[in-house]
Amino acid sequence: MIFSINNNSEAVTELKDEQFADLDIWERRDLQEWVIDNPRILGEDLLVVTSEYDGFEGLRDRLDVLALTPDGKLVVVELKRDNADDTTDLQAIKYASYCATLTAEDIQNEYREFWQERDDEELTPGSVGEKFNDFLQEGVLREDPFTEDGWAAFDLGSKPRIVLAAGEFGTQVTAPVMWLIEEYGMDITCTKIDAYDNDDEILLDSQQIIPVKEAEEYMTRRREKEERQDEKRHSGRTITLLLDRELLSQGDEVVFTESYVPDEFSDDPPVQQYDESDDFWRARITGKKGQSDNVEWLYDNKEYSFTGLSKELLRQLAGRDSDKALNGYKYWTLQENPAYTLDELRDKRSLPTVQDVEN
Template structure:
């Protein structure tokens, strides 16, 4: 139960829980829209891929919301405005089985289609790929394909989130059994509504698994994520250094073709603003030293800084920095191109030019 306290006199008032249906709210037009616009109502930061998803072969079923969590796992979300009915868990399991066959490129295409239509714009594969890389949180570890899509692995076990006004034993009993006996990753969240002074207050609370079980499951997920991270391709900087495409002390240049048309200065080969020196380090922000200010950055961090100075671009916007820097010793190919190829240091030009 929620309580309201008047600041002036300290009077306490209990607020009675109400069904969303009694307050005139609808499942799709309201609850679903709230979850799309504010995924935190589901208890965590999620990247919403699509809603009313129906790209399942030989079925007309529609998934309420498909999302991605920051560990790079798909999340199947099933919403019920009031009490979850007895088939809610089965619906979600069915949708999870359908989504288990999706690839990273599949979900990015679905994201592009959904958000392009929703925001009445045309997202490019490159902008979508950068959004996914930035959300997963490994901008210098993940790369993009030649088409612009982010390259990462999706496992075959999507998570399930059930969100409803209440849950009966016909849902809680099988969910707990699936969690405890088979390790299925299912979360039940109760979304309660309270009317107070002309506003409706929402309280989102996780009811399954309980806190003690969640701690255990979190540790197990962390172990699985670490195992998955070890199986991923090495970070771009590591791969380029290991293959001796990059060597400590040599210089790379900003791609002239990537300079924005409205930049406040022109590209000039003799200007240190457009050059950076490789450090040989592989931390998160010490891979390259900008010749312009002698400060250390990651390639992505440096690119964001360059574009911010050129056109005031928001430093928080996603991008793949390796696409913006060229290596003079490899016919000025971008570092992204070199990372995604089989190129090694043995393929350098006869006359190195990057250490000028």
């Protein structure tokens, strides 16, 4: 219940919970716009990526709001003005499955397009990258926090969260949601939003009803444990992840990716022609996890980080500014299995086979 207290008379008036329809509040015109402008209405800190997202190939579906949490998880938000109907949860699950294939760069592109049109303001990849960098928690961003294009380089969670927000929830929604949370560890939140008419003002009160607050800490710990067991993508640096998954081993040799060889060389490059058998283009994994220098360049037998080695190689080849950011892991492939760069390999559960490459 919400009460209004008059400052002069100190009279206490109970405000009655109203139906959104009775207050002439519409789902898309009003509620959705309020959430975009202030996502705290949903009870948590979110960065709104886009709205009315329809980037699903061959489908006409549009999700209400797509957002991001500070720990790098996508959030699919489904809004219902009054009662959440029987298909609300299924609809959101469908959207979440579609969005699970999006990459960190995909959502930054969507953010850029959406907010450029909404605010009528030009946004560069660099400005978007800075926005994401400022929003995300430490530990989510990669070793090099920006790509060459300026996007934020971070680990996007592979399991989108779901937030259902409505004026009312019946058992036709709450029962399956609780079952999905308890039996399958799905991250689904139901937030009840009440509207109150206070003279010329409309007051909103949001309350998370699922998971109940008393059980939320337990459910959070359970999800975190399952995620750690299922994947270690947030457990450390890229090199540590690749070594822990045995995608790389001490002594493995890696080769600079030919597609990243500069078109123009500096005046006196040490090597002008690409030859993957030449030591200039090769390096060896040291297997060291506890330090930044973990790859030996066969050209000078010194140890570097992948970022430092990539910068040094490009500096010698083309005079590239070593202070410019880059993601060093995308410049190298495993000699024995060059189908993926090391950056792409980090998202694999096992080394790709010949059949994987052919498919």
